[in-house]
Amino acid sequence: MANNLARKIEFNPEKETKAEQAQQMVLNHHHVAWSAFEKSLLVIGTLLTLGLMTFLVSSSIAATSAQHELTNVQQLVAKGQNNVSDLHQEIGELTSSARMNKIAQSKGLTLIEKNIRTIH
Template sequence: MAELKAQNASYEMEDEFSQEQTNTQPSDTPNRPDVVVVPLSPTRKLEKISRLEKFLVAILVTALIGLGLLTISLRTTISEVEQDVSSLQENVSQGQAEVTRLQQEKNELTKSERIQKIAEDKGLSIDSEHLRKVK
C-alpha cells in the first residue's frame, strides 16, 4: 500500500505541474487569427471589377476631360470676344470725340461775328437784320 500511495502522489504532482503549464501557456502567447488576410495587388483588384464598371469609369473620365477642354475653349472664346468688344468701344469713343471736335469747329465757323468780319474784309455790306445762322 505504501507503494500505491507513492505512485498516486507522483501522479498528483504531475497533474498539478501540467495544469500550471497549461495555465501559463495561453497567457504568454497572444491570440492570433486563424486566417491571415493578405492585401491584393492592384491587378487582382482590377480583376474583381466587372467590364461594365470599367466601361463606366472610362466614360466618366473621358467626359471629365472633355468638359475640362470645353471649359478652356469657352473661356478662350469669351476672352477674345471681350477683347473685340473693348476695341470696338475704343473706336466708338474716338469717333464720338471726333464728332464733338467737328461740331465745335462748325459752331466756331458759323458765328455771325465771324461771317460779318469776312464780309467786310471782302468789301460786302451785311444788313444785320437779314443775317441768320447757318445750321
C-alpha cells in the first residue's frame, strides 16, 4: 500500500539558462541628450523658483518694516496719552476748591455759605 504521491519533476538545464538570460536587463550608461521640453521645464522652474524666493524675501522685509512703523506709532500714541493724562491732572489741581479758596483769601475775598448752591 505504499503510495508515492510525490510529483515527478524533470530538470532541464537548457530551459533554465534561457529563462535567466531573458530576465537580465542590459543597462546602457551612455549620456542621453535633454529634449527641448525638458530644457524649457528646467528654465521655467528655475525662473519660477527665483521669482518666488525674491517675493518671499521682499515680503518679509516689508512685514518687518511695517512692524517697526507700528511700534513707532504705538510709542507716539502712548506719549500723547501720557501728555493728556498729565494735563487732566494739572486741570484738576488748578481747579481744586482748596486752591480757589486760598487765592480768594489772598485777594481779600470771603466765602458766604448762603450764596453757594450745590447741584447734584
